[in-house]
Amino acid sequence: MDCLFCKIINGEIPSDKVYENDKVYAFRDIAPQAPIHVVIVPKTHIASANDITADNSSAVADIYEAIPEIAKSLGISESGYRIVNNCGKDAGQTVFHIHFHLLGGETGGKMY
Numbered sequence: 560m561d562c563l564f565c566k567i568i569n570g571e572i573p574s575d576k577v578y579e580n581d582k583v584y585a586f587r588d589i590a591p592q593a594p595i596h597v598v599i600v601p602k603t604h605i606a607s608a609n610d611i612t613a614d615n616s617s618a619v620a621d622i623y624e625a626i627p628e629i630a631k632s633l634g635i636s637e638s639g640y641r642i643v644n645n646c647g648k649d650a651g652q653t654v655f656h657i658h659f660h661l662l663g664g665e666t667g668g669k670m671y
C-alpha cells in the first residue's frame with residue numbers, strides 16, 4: 560500500500576522510533592511543532608477518524624493505552640501534554656493513516 564506511515568511501520572522508510580508494541584508504533588515528528596512532538600499510529604491502516612467503526616475502534620484504545628507509557632518515557636507525564644488528531648482538509652490532515660500527535664515540553668497555547 561502506498562502509505563507513508565505503513566512504510567514507516569514496516570521499516571521501508573526510516574523513523575526515530577520512541578515506542579513500539581504489537582499494535583502501536585510511535586516516532587518523532589520530522590517537523591516538530593513543540594519541543595517534544597511524537598506521532599503515534601496504529602499498525603493497522605485506518606485512513607482517518609472518519610473511518611473508525613465498532614469493528615476497528617480498538618485501535619484507538621490501543622493508542623490511548625500506550626500514551627501513558629510513551630509520556631512517561633519522554634518525561635512529560637507530570638508536566639503535561641496535548642494529544643491531537645487531525646481529520647480531513649479543514650484540520651490539515653496530510654497523511655491519511657490515522658495518527659495522534661503527542662505534544663509537550665512547553666506550556667501550550669489555546670486549544671484552537
Ligand code: AMP
Binds near residue numbers: 574587590652654655
Ligand atoms: P497531519 O498533518 O496531522 O496529517 O500530520 C502528519 C505529520 O507527519 C506532520 O506533522 C509531519 O511533519 C509528519 N511527518 C511527515 N513525514 C514524516 C516522516 N517521514 N517522519 C516523521 N514525521 C513525518
Ligand code: ZN
Binds near residue numbers: 564604656
Ligand atoms: Zn497506512
